[in-house]
Amino acid sequence: MRKMKIAMFGQKRIPSREGGVEIVVEELCTRMVEHGHEVTCYNRRGHHVSGSEYDAKILNEYKGIKLKTVPTIEKKGLAAVSSSFFAAICCALGKYDVVHIHAEGPAFFAWIPKMFGKKVVVTIHGLDWQREKWKSGFGAKFIHQGEKNAVKYADEIIVLSRGVQDYFLKTYGRKTKVIPNGVSSHVKRNAKIISDKYGLNKDDYILFLGRLVPEKGIRYLIEAFKKVETDKKLVIAGGNSDTCEFEKKMKELAKGDKRIIFTGFVQGEELEELYSNAYVYTLPSDLEGMPLSLLEAMSYGNCCLVSDIPECKDVVEDEALIFRKSDINDFYIKLQAACSHPEKVIEMKKMSEDFICRKYNWNDVVEETMEQYRR
CATH class of the missing domain: 3.40.50.2000 (Glycogen Phosphorylase B;)
Structure with a gap:
């Protein structure tokens, strides 16, 4: 199998457990590196979502994954937008076979790597516009447009459930691929x-x-x-x-x-x-x-x-x-x-x-x- 150069953005940062997207990106990337692929993740700058006391040291590499930190406007509602924009620019200018974008908001910028001839894959982790904090205002419009841009510019769209697959087919006439998340067995710990x-x-x-x-x-x-x-x-x-x-x-x-x-x-x-x-x-x-x-x-x-x-x-x-x-x-x-x-x-x-x-x-x-x- 041909070894590929892959770029990913849309996560806050890895290694981190700030949300489900971060866990998924880390699990995917570590295994892709083990298979011999070259993977670069574009992390946002700034503090951990639950407070600066959980901040980790900025790394250049983690388990063979190349980590790059992009400029980020650290204001509510702008961190994800600004970091995704700069990550999309970096992906467009880099030598990658595939640019993999995670979540609807970051998918707003799918057109940038696409314009530079990159193959673009978008994973929709959920219909984010349904969430309470994104039901109105600029954020809601941005996420809705991100969804539409994924439909328009992505070569492939991955969804996590049949319900979201049905939504994209009925709303946009767009076929998607269902690939659910995975899980690993764990060693159980005593209560200490x-x-x-x-x-x-x-x-x-x-x-x-x-x-x-x-x-x-x-x-x-x-x-x-x-x-x-x-x-x-x-x-x-x-x-x-x-x-x-x-x-x-x-x-x-x-x-x-x-x-x-x-x-x-x-x-x-x-x-x-x-x-x-x-x-x-x-x-x-x-x-x-x-x-x-x-x-x-x-x-x-x-x-x-x-x-x-x-x-x-x-x-x-x-x-x-x-x-x-x-x-x-x-x-x-x-x-x-x-x-x-x-x-x-x-x-x-x-x-x-x-x-x-x-x-x-x-x-x-x-x-x-x-x-x-x-x-």
């Missing part, structure tokens, strides 16, 4: 860091892990959990991603229930311990692209409780507990049942890891992605 920091032990907490944004259904989770009769705690782990006001509201809503713990952004061993020792992992989202946190939770052998949106149901099939989206009462009933019937939770834990690791494999994802490049 989380025991010292939060008083958490094996199987004594329900875990939510993700960005603290409205579409993740955190409000439903808090309101439902407050009604549950249990000694188990609720751990809400994640940063606010430019939505400090929403995080404050959620903490206010949780006030008075000492069982609810907000950890803030977590990474490394602390993150691994949270996944490894949860009683139940829950994802009550109204909106998802393809939820990597759900794949990861199942790969740690967790029983999962998720909303019935297609993006979650397609992942878990019959191997998880499901409640009606946005229905706090149904959510409460399912949470109470899980706390009251540990035998059901134990049964689902036994099957989740093997099921998810067989169904979603990063090596398969990379091979299918490379096939799109070769096309």
Whole structure:
């Protein structure tokens, strides 16, 4: 197989766990390098989305991936636009066989490398204009146009779900390729860091892990959990991603229930311990692209409780507990049942890891992605 020169942009930066896009880009790139391809990632400059205390040192290389940091206007709403513009210019002028753009916003600039004769692939990680913070204003218009530019200029479009594939076909008459995210098996860790920091032990907490944004259904989770009769705690782990006001509201809503713990952004061993020792992992989202946190939770052998949106149901099939989206009462009933019937939770834990690791494999994802490049 011919070795290729590949450029990627649209992620904030790698190595980083600032969001699902960053995880996907890192997983793809490290494996492509292992296969002998030359990969360059264009990272944005600036602070970590959850605060400067999580900033990492700027690197020129990581696991064989070439890293280049582009100029970035560090103002809300302009960081992604400015960094994507400069990354697109660099990709257009560089010697690359393929330019791979991630997400709808950065795809606005797909025309720049295309104008310079580059082959362009765009991965749509979700319909970003549906998210609360992009429903109006300049950001909404920019993302909508990014979607249209992907349709117009990309040689291939990759989507993560059948629902988004149907959307592009019905809206634009554009065929796309479904390539879902992958997951790896993980070594489980004993509760040490989380025991010292939060008083958490094996199987004594329900875990939510993700960005603290409205579409993740955190409000439903808090309101439902407050009604549950249990000694188990609720751990809400994640940063606010430019939505400090929403995080404050959620903490206010949780006030008075000492069982609810907000950890803030977590990474490394602390993150691994949270996944490894949860009683139940829950994802009550109204909106998802393809939820990597759900794949990861199942790969740690967790029983999962998720909303019935297609993006979650397609992942878990019959191997998880499901409640009606946005229905706090149904959510409460399912949470109470899980706390009251540990035998059901134990049964689902036994099957989740093997099921998810067989169904979603990063090596398969990379091979299918490379096939799109070769096309």
